Amino acid sequence: MIKAVRGTRDLLPPETALWNHVESVVRDVFRAYNFQEIRTPIFEETQLFARGVGEETDIVAKEMYTWEDRGRAASDHGQSLTLRPENTAGVVRAYIEHKLGDRGLNKLYYIGPQFRRERPQKGRYRQFYQIGAEVIGPATSGSESPARDAELLEMLATLLDRLGIQNWNLQLNSVGSSSDRVRFNDALREALEPVKDKMCGDCQRRAVTNPLRVLDCKVPEDQPTIETLPRVYDYLDEASKKHFEEVTTILESVGVPFEINHRLVRGLDYYTRTAFEFTHGALGAQNAILGGGRYDGLAELLGSPQPAPGIGFAIGEDRLVMALQEAAGDLQLKPDVYIAPLGAGMNREAAKLARELRRANIVAELGDETFRLKKSFETADKIGARFILIVGENEVKADTFALKNLKSGEQVSVPRAELGQRIHL
RNA sequence: GUGGGAGUAGCUCAAUCGGCAGAGCACCGGACUGUGGCUCCGGACGUUGCGGGUUCAAUUCCCGUCUCCCACCCCA
Numbered sequence: 001m002i003k004a005v006r007g008t009r010d011l012l013p014p015e016t017a018l019w020n021h022v023e024s025v026v027r028d029v030f031r032a033y034n035f036q037e038i039r040t041p042i043f044e045e046t047q048l049f050a051r052g053v054g055e056e057t058d059i060v061a062k063e064m065y066t067w068e069d070r071g072r073a074a075s076d077h078g079q080s081l082t083l084r085p086e087n088t089a090g091v092v093r094a095y096i097e098h099k100l101g102d103r104g105l106n107k108l109y110y111i112g113p114q115f116r117r118e119r120p121q122k123g124r125y126r127q128f129y130q131i132g133a134e135v136i137g138p139a140t141s142g143s144e145s146p147a148r149d150a151e152l153l154e155m156l157a158t159l160l161d162r163l164g165i166q167n168w169n170l171q172l173n174s175v176g177s178s179s180d181r182v183r184f185n186d187a188l189r190e191a192l193e194p195v196k197d198k199m200c201g202d203c204q205r206r207a208v209t210n211p212l213r214v215l216d217c218k219v220p221e222d223q224p225t226i227e228t229l230p231r232v233y234d235y236l237d238e239a240s241k242k243h244f245e246e247v248t249t250i251l252e253s254v255g256v257p258f259e260i261n262h263r264l265v266r267g268l269d270y271y272t273r274t275a276f277e278f279t280h281g282a283l284g285a286q287n288a289i290l291g292g293g294r295y296d297g298l299a300e301l302l303g304s305p306q307p308a309p310g311i312g313f314a315i316g317e318d319r320l321v322m323a324l325q326e327a328a329g330d331l332q333l334k335p336d337v338y339i340a341p342l343g344a345g346m347n348r349e350a351a352k353l354a355r356e357l358r359r360a361n362i363v364a365e366l367g368d369e370t371f372r373l374k375k376s377f378e379t380a381d382k383i384g385a386r387f388i389l390i391v392g393e394n395e396v397k398a399d400t401f402a403l404k405n406l407k408s409g410e411q412v413s414v415p416r417a418e419l420g421q422r423i424h425l
Numbered sequence: 426g427u428g429g430g431a432g433u434a435g436c437u438c439a440a441u442c443g444g445c446a447g448a449g450c451a452c453c454g455g456a457c458u459g460u461g462g463c464u465c466c467g468g469a470c471g472u473u474g475c476g477g478g479u480u481c482a483a484u485u486c487c488c489g490u491c492u493c494c495c496a497c498c499c500c501a
Contacts, residue, residue: 001474006492058499062426086501114501119426122495130501202498213499267500277501288501316501342459377461392459406461 007126040090052089054269123286129317136310150250338380342392
């Protein structure tokens, strides 16, 4: 038997109804904030992620699905391509390629699959779905403003509330501008030098490769040491400090609860200044339901002639759906009516009725004339239809049909022209 | 990539010391020829994840492998 490959899965009904519900609420909420959808390719040139996400990140170093193109054209041949491991780089590439900066401030969102070759785990798959949004534009369009950070965070709080996610928790930090980061990294390395030997193996490695990640360490024995390390906040320049304070001030005034976490760092190289994560319990170890931050230098890094500060986030849709399954029962999609043709030649009559009703926006399931009436009733009951409509010779002659409410048991004779109205009630 | 647990019918799970692979639910048919849910009767259902080894005999013991789950790592 051929099975779905490791880390991928089929989403089946009725669960897909929940996914559709989530996506529909998402589109609705994003619309209120004037975001519009962008769709970028599933694969891109490998270079885009190497430069955008960062060569040193785990994602680029060991988790990407990369292959060499075998296109016929010489220009295709040998080109290194990669399934997108995240969507921000693609959006920024599109922003540059189509000169979207000329439109002013862009508020874009996407929903789609991403790919990383990780060991599968609860809430972690090799093909997973992200819902993300990006606010990006020339600095003159206000893209750098803390008002945009706060707006984005407030939108996320509204979205989670609207979906009925209970007990989410917003963690906020500033990781500084790129120059702040350089100074902070140096300070961290220096502070780690004398103490790293007594830390865990992972931290000893991080101290060299990515000192910021030491702050994220969960090993209990390392916590006292980590407490003595410098804080990012103290290495922010005046502009970054002011920016961060304005974000928190707006959040307070609009009433979005948050927690400042000086240790919050992000795993992608492009993040600057505001960094955040929404967490949720009962998701296992993968408790981050969404994460994001500002990326003021990314566009230039990817070759934009003009600076284009931006901020964005990505929601783990798989995790979001998982969090909703804990609380909500499954919403099952049920038809309004089951049409039961009864006897030879009735399929054609039933088909005509089904067409009429469906065009009147009624959800109809169609039976088969070879079924005995009892079987039709059982099927109608099983799929949860509200009504069963019997299409037999008598009914067709009279152009009046037996319509039974399966819940109440009430059965009435309804003229053809009134069926739609009767079922809509 | 590392560590731990688990794989038996569509689903949830049994199977004594190594001795004919089972139950409930679900499914199909009948009782019941134009009226469902209840009941009764019957039916179908398996490469015991896969491959190898030991044995007269393997779901059971051994080795390998794959997948899933949990955790680390990392991230969403």
